Amino acid sequence: MARDKAETKARILAAVGKLLAESGFKSLGVNAIAREAGVDKVLIYRYFDGLPMLLRQFAQAGDYWLTMEALVGDESAVEASTLTDWMTYLLLEFMGDLQERSITQEILRWELLEGNELTNELAQVRDQLALDSLKFLKSKGEFPEGQDVPAISAVLIAGVVYLTLRAKIHRTFLGIDFSSPQGWQRIESALASIIQSTLQEQECS
Amino acid sequence: MARDKAETKARILAAVGKLLAESGFKSLGVNAIAREAGVDKVLIYRYFDGLPMLLRQFAQAGDYWLTMEALVGDESAVEASTLTDWMTYLLLEFMGDLQERSITQEILRWELLEGNELTNELAQVRDQLALDSLKFLKSKGEFPEGQDVPAISAVLIAGVVYLTLRAKIHRTFLGIDFSSPQGWQRIESALASIIQSTLQEQECS
DNA sequence: ATAGTTTGTCACTGGTCAGTGACTTTTGTT
DNA sequence: AACAAAAGTCACTGACCAGTGACAAACTAT
Numbered sequence: 105m106a107r108d109k110a111e112t113k114a115r116i117l118a119a120v121g122k123l124l125a126e127s128g129f130k131s132l133g134v135n136a137i138a139r140e141a142g143v144d145k146v147l148i149y150r151y152f153d154g155l156p157m158l159l160r161q162f163a164q165a166g167d168y169w170l171t172m173e174a175l176v177g178d179e180s181a182v183e184a185s186t187l188t189d190w191m192t193y194l195l196l197e198f199m200g201d202l203q204e205r206s207i208t209q210e211i212l213r214w215e216l217l218e219g220n221e222l223t224n225e226l227a228q229v230r231d232q233l234a235l236d237s238l239k240f241l242k243s244k245g246e247f248p249e250g251q252d253v254p255a256i257s258a259v260l261i262a263g264v265v266y267l268t269l270r271a272k273i274h275r276t277f278l279g280i281d282f283s284s285p286q287g288w289q290r291i292e293s294a295l296a297s298i299i300q301s302t303l304q305e306q307e308c309s
Numbered sequence: 310m311a312r313d314k315a316e317t318k319a320r321i322l323a324a325v326g327k328l329l330a331e332s333g334f335k336s337l338g339v340n341a342i343a344r345e346a347g348v349d350k351v352l353i354y355r356y357f358d359g360l361p362m363l364l365r366q367f368a369q370a371g372d373y374w375l376t377m378e379a380l381v382g383d384e385s386a387v388e389a390s391t392l393t394d395w396m397t398y399l400l401l402e403f404m405g406d407l408q409e410r411s412i413t414q415e416i417l418r419w420e421l422l423e424g425n426e427l428t429n430e431l432a433q434v435r436d437q438l439a440l441d442s443l444k445f446l447k448s449k450g451e452f453p454e455g456q457d458v459p460a461i462s463a464v465l466i467a468g469v470v471y472l473t474l475r476a477k478i479h480r481t482f483l484g485i486d487f488s489s490p491q492g493w494q495r496i497e498s499a500l501a502s503i504i505q506s507t508l509q510e511q512e513c514s
Numbered sequence: 515a516t517a518g519t520t521t522g523t524c525a526c527t528g529g530t531c532a533g534t535g536a537c538t539t540t541t542g543t544t
Numbered sequence: 545a546a547c548a549a550a551a552g553t554c555a556c557t558g559a560c561c562a563g564t565g566a567c568a569a570a571c572t573a574t
Contacts, residue, residue, distance in 0.1 A: 107521050107570065130422070134562060144523060149563075213421055216474050217335070227479065234483045255499035258483045262475075263468035269421050270467075274432065278439045278463045294460035301506040312540060312551050339532060349553060354533075 113151050115141040120162045125206040129214045156221055163225035168208040170201045172236045187245030188303045191257075192296045194237050199264045199292070213269055234261070248303055256302060260295060267291060318356050320346040325367045330411040334419045361426055368430035373413040375406045377441045392450030393508045396462075397501045399442050404469045404497070418474055439466070453508055461507060465500060472496060 119141035123132050134155055138145035152158035175197055176182060184190045202208065208226070215223040238254060247253045271282035281287040324346035328337050339360055343350035357363035380402055381387060389395045407413060413431070420428035443459060452458045476487035486492040 109521070112521085128422070133560095135560080145562085146524090146564080147522070150521090155562090216418055216421060216478060217333070219478060231481075231483055251502060252495050252499050254483065255485060255495040256503060258472070258485050259468040259496060259499050259503065260464065261468075261483065262471035263464040263466075266467035266471035267463070273421060273424060276436075278436055278459060278466065280460060280463050290457050290460040291464060294457050294464050297456060298461060298464065298503055298507050301509070302503050304506070314551070317551080338530090340530075349551095350532085351534080351554095352552070355551085360532090 109151070112141075112143055112147060115143055116148060116151070116158065117162055117165065119143075120158065121207055124210045128210055160221040160225075163222045166225060166229070168205065168211065168226050169229055169233050170197070172233065172240065175237075176240065187241060187247070188300050190244045191241055191303065192299045194241070195257075195260060195264065195295055195299065196292055198261070199268065199295075202265070202268050209269060209272065212265060251302060253303075260298065264291075264295070314356070317346075317348055317352060320348055321353060321356070321363065322367055322370065324348075325363065326412055329415045333415055365426040365430075368427045371430060371434070373410065373416065373431050374434055374438050375402070377438065377445065380442075381445065392446060392452075393505050395449045396446055396508065397504045399446070400462075400465060400469065400500055400504065401497055403466070404473065404500075407470070407473050414474060414477065417470060456507060458508075465503065469496075469500070 116137060119137045120132070123136055123140055127136075134145050134148055137155075137158075138148060148155070148158060152161060175194065182190075182193060184193045211222050211226045214220070215227065234257065238257065241247075241253070267277065267282065270277055275281060275283045280290060321342060324342045325337070328341055328345055332341075339350050339353055342360075342363075343353060353360070353363060357366060380399065387395075387398060389398045416427050416431045419425070420432065439462065443462065446452075446458070472482065472487065475482055480486060480488045485495060
């Protein structure tokens with residue numbers, strides 16, 4: 105092997121991503137990483153000072169969520185006018201994006217079992233994204249009185265995350281089939297419907 | 310130790326529950342179970358034919374969810390009249406109950422990583438409970454047209470499960486503090502509000 | 515070119531794990 | 545009392561794991 109420290113470090117970092125995406129965090133150990141990278145494990149200790157520091161470094165390179173920029177960078181391209189439209193748009197985009205991100209899903213699974221360098225980093229960026237989204241939404245229209253929009257968002261996002269994580273393991277949940285686009289279609293409609301009903305001002309009792 | 314096969318089997322099963330509740334499924338191995346039960350591990354193979362069969366047996370003794378009976382056994386004791394009231398009542402009871410069930414939570418975590426004897430059993434009972442609930446709700450009032458109540462329920466239940474599992478590991482989610490009763494209060498209100506808005510017939514446009 | 519440092523290889527320790535075979539002790543049956 | 549089956553003990557294998565120390569090869573600065 106060519107003696108190239110930078111290259112070796114890159115291979116190790118890449119191996120972390122590949123293992124996470126393909127086999128999950130369960131099998132993410134020093135030995136497995138070294139094997140995957142085709143590198144001696146002692147280099148992990150030498151270059152990264154152990155697994156925790158390696159994970160921290162991996163986290164920093166992270167690109168685990170879409171950004172507000174990518175979401176609404178060009179507002180005019182999005183067909184949404186009302187607060188309801190925007191919130192629906194953001195949540196469905198978030199869901200679609202999450203489904204594509206194997207690594208992010210894996211870190212979210214991890215987060216349910218223990219906190220570590222990776223999950224903390226991910227959680228921080230996620231919360232920031234949610235905060236930005238809420239601020240953005242506020243600019244699109246006043247939140248209805250008496251509705252705790254952050255709490256409602258938390259419930260819906262939590263639901264989306266759970267369904268996404270679970271769908272990778274089990275086909276169905278509560279009788280809904282998540283192996284078919286129809287199942288996801290029902291969830292999308294349900295989300296849209298919930299947002300619409302909940303955010304709409306109730307002028308008549 | 311007294312030579313009592315039945316007693317020994319009971320100790321082993323009890324050890325599974327204790328380990329699950331206290332240390333999670335990660336540490337649930339043959340060695341750990343035998344150690345916890347104060348029993349030689351070879352007996353696990355002799356009496357249960359290995360870990361998978363032991364888990365299956367553990368699952369059958371299961372009492373992992375509340376039953377419809379316990380929920381609405383005495384309907385007159387519940388202050389709920391409308392469909393909305395009932396659905397809110399069921400979901401909040403479900404949430405409160407889940408928070409108390411360490412073993413169930415642990416199996417739900419497990420379910421997000423892999424399927425096994427325990428998670429399959431749990432999922433089956435859970436789905437049956439949800440089905441019964443929906444049937445019960447239907448007896449309390451027609452579902453509003455154009456609303457996919459099962460899908461909406463799935464989203465809300467998924468959200469509740471995710472928030473419950475996550476709260477055991479991290480204090481906050483999207484800025485909401487789940488270590489305080491106030492945080493959970495906000496979630497409860499949000500759920501009630503979502504159900505109310507979504508199920509309510511919209512007579513005025 | 516030579517000395518020192520960096521890069522990478524290798525072999526090892528001590529620990530945990532699942533699983534098995536051989537053993538002793540108790541119990542119940544005849 | 546004798547014997548067989550059941551209950552429980554013990555010691556071991558082979559595999560994997562994290563982490564470390566000793567070493568060889570290559571590059572660099574003098």
